[in-house]
Amino acid sequence: MKRYAWLSTLITSLLLSIASVNSQAVPDAQVLWIEPINLSENNGRSTFPQVVRAPLSGDLHIVWNDDSPGNPEIYYRRWNRATQTWTPPSNFSASPWRDEMPSFWVSTDGKAHLAWTRRYMASEGAASDGTDILHRIWDGKSWSVEQVIFHNESFLPSSYGLLLTEVGTGQVYLFVIFGGGFTYTRWDGTTWAPLADWNYTLGIDLASIVVDGQGHLHAAGFGRNSGTQPLDRYFRDAYYSVFDGISWSPAVNLSSTDGAAQDASLAIDMDGNVHFVWSDLGSPYSSESTKSAVYERVLVGTTWSANAEITAPNDGQSVQDVEIVADESGHLHLAWAEGVIIENRTINNDVHYQYNDGTVWSSEEVIYASPADSMNVDLAVGDNNVYMVWEEGASDAEDVFLSSTDPSIKATPIYKAFLPLVVRGD
Secondary structure (H helix, E strand, O other), rough: OOOHHHHHHHHHHHHHHHHHHHHHHOOOOOEEEEOOEOOOOOOEEEEEEEEEEEEOOOOOEEEEEEOOOOOOEEEEEEOOOOOOOEOOEEEOOOOOOEEEEEEEEEEOOOOOOEEEEEEHHHHHOOOOOOOEEEEEEEEOEEEEOOOEEEOOOOOOOOOEEEEEEOOOOOOEEEEEEEEEEOOOEEEEEEEOOOOOEEEEOOEEEEEEEEOOOOOOOEEEEEEEOOOOHHHHOOOOOEEEEOOOOOOEOEEOOOOOOOEEEEEEEEEOOOOOEEEEEEEEEOOOOOOOOOEEEEEEEEEOOOOEEEOOEOOOOEEOOOEEEEEEEEOOOOOOEEEEEEEEEEEEEEEEEEEEEEOOOOOOOOOOEEOOOOOEEEEEEEEEEEEEEEEEEEOOOOOOOOOEEEEEEEOOOOOOOOOOOOOOOOOOOO
């Protein structure tokens, strides 16, 4: 790091703050983003980051996978808004086994929940084979010790998919996804309830869940592809289902035309309409389409809109990691990674963003472009600001980057002491 990099960052933040105030006078002006901050900065692989903004304190919580200790672990940092500082990167799992795929949620009562999967084998020195789901909670002052939510006596070939959400104040649910089915448990304030029976009736892998004003759960997931060619069985379509408090509706294939879905996400706007977005990787092996874009369908009442292309669908393009969220006003924010496919490999992925004020989608912005790949984008919103994290770098040395429209967010200065140069005589 340059000796005066912290001063440059401070000046940049001040200029961005002034520019942000000026831009607010022009409704159609593009928002300004701070220079990306490297939050992991280690020699390992820092991947699959998540960012969550605490609604009461305004703190930012960031978690990610990290193998810098030599085995997969869950790492964590927090932006303390009161002190305007970052906590140092912390290993929150700290075990000799495979700790992976965290899910994070800050409930409206200010408590933060972190869940993840741990896998271990007797052949590698563990007491037995097993796969656990673990949990830690932040009460606003300190983190609890880890608690085992569920223990499976088998070593699973992959981690559970985990989704945390909230239904009503403090009513936190954890959905567990595996092999085309899912189950769930609820936090009662001190412990988690036993897992419910596994549900395989929908036939989809859940990818995103949002809750509406009536407490209904809206879910996006992946299921069987609609194509007829033999190779299409390796691809998936994006499906939607809603839980009304009694039962799940039959899963509806929303992406069945021209493409195989790569990622899916959904959000609810100011009018209560459900916006369902997905991306198509544009694989040359798909018999439906080699084009790739971000697509959208909107549920107004009981009717879905036609398939709309938010971005231009181009051949040889790779659009993935799509994420949509709604802010306090019900306005929508969309981010994704976009690159190109060369020799059946996705390269040159950059971070993109769009905004919808309730009328139309804004023009597309490239938030960060670099020679390295930018992947696995995640979004959070709050207090009229947007926060974005992603993994950046070569496929064996990724770091976690953050950018935001909040000019107060800054890198923590790193001060280094330099010993005086001593010239020794013969």
